[in-house]
Amino acid sequence: xxxxxxxxxxxxxxxxxxxxxxxxxxxxxxxxxxxxxxxxxxxxxxxxxxxxxxxxxxxxxxxxxxxxxxxxxxxxxxxxxxxxxxxxxxxxxxxxxxxxxxxxxxxxxxxxxxxxxxxxxxxxxxxxxxxxxxxxxxxxxxxxxxxxxxxxxxxxxxxxxxxxxxxxxxxxxxxxxxxxxxxxxxxxxxxxxxxxxxxxxxx
Numbered sequence: 001x002x003x004x005x006x007x008x009x010x011x012x013x014x015x016x017x018x019x020x021x022x023x024x025x026x027x028x029x030x031x032x033x034x035x036x037x038x039x040x041x042x043x044x045x046x047x048x049x050x051x052x053x054x055x056x057x058x059x060x061x062x063x064x065x066x067x068x069x070x071x072x073x074x075x076x077x078x079x080x081x082x083x084x085x086x087x088x089x090x091x092x093x094x095x096x097x098x099x100x101x102x103x104x105x106x107x108x109x110x111x112x113x114x115x116x117x118x119x120x121x122x123x124x125x126x127x128x129x130x131x132x133x134x135x136x137x138x139x140x141x142x143x144x145x146x147x148x149x150x151x152x153x154x155x156x157x158x159x160x161x162x163x164x165x166x167x168x169x170x171x172x173x174x175x176x177x178x179x180x181x182x183x184x185x186x187x188x189x190x191x192x193x194x195x196x197x198x199x200x201x202x203x
């Protein structure tokens with residue numbers, strides 16, 4: 001076996017690269033195997049590696065598309081529920097808007113507020129609407145009020161204002177003792193009543 005290897009290496013040393021056809025058969029076989037491995041390795045590096053990279057990107061894309069599909073499928077399954085929720089929200093929003101007076105109804109609402117005070121035995125010392133403050137789709141109208149009366153009258157007045165069909169809120173409420181002998185036993189309540197008006201499209 002040792003002599004065979006020696007002969008093989010001797011054949012390698014004596015190879016004539018200009019006359020491949022004269023090479024011994026074992027050397028030719030080894031050269032063919034090495035050349036094939038080199039070609040396969042080069043092909044893998046130049047082509048197969050790119051294909052593997054493309055495959056990896058495609059698998060990632062497939063995962064992303066599956067997630068998008070599952071999300072859209074979930075939305076599609078719940079589409080009717082979403083539509084019903086949207087319809088309920090529109091109805092609720094419409095009901096809230098109807099509680100905001102239009103420009104022509106503001107004067108009537110001011111009368112309703114003052115009548116609520118008078119009906120509860122309060123005497124107005126101040127009833128002064130201020131300038132409107134426009135917001136996104138409504139305008140805020142503050143009204144500075146100061147009334148005299150008894151504590152329980154104030155409570156009924158606030159309750160009646162809250163029960164008005166239009167939205168009216170009371171802010172910065174302060175109660176103090178009345179001044180002078182005529183005001184003995186009476187109290188003074190100062191507050192800012194705010195009502196809200198729906199802005200027309202042209203506004």
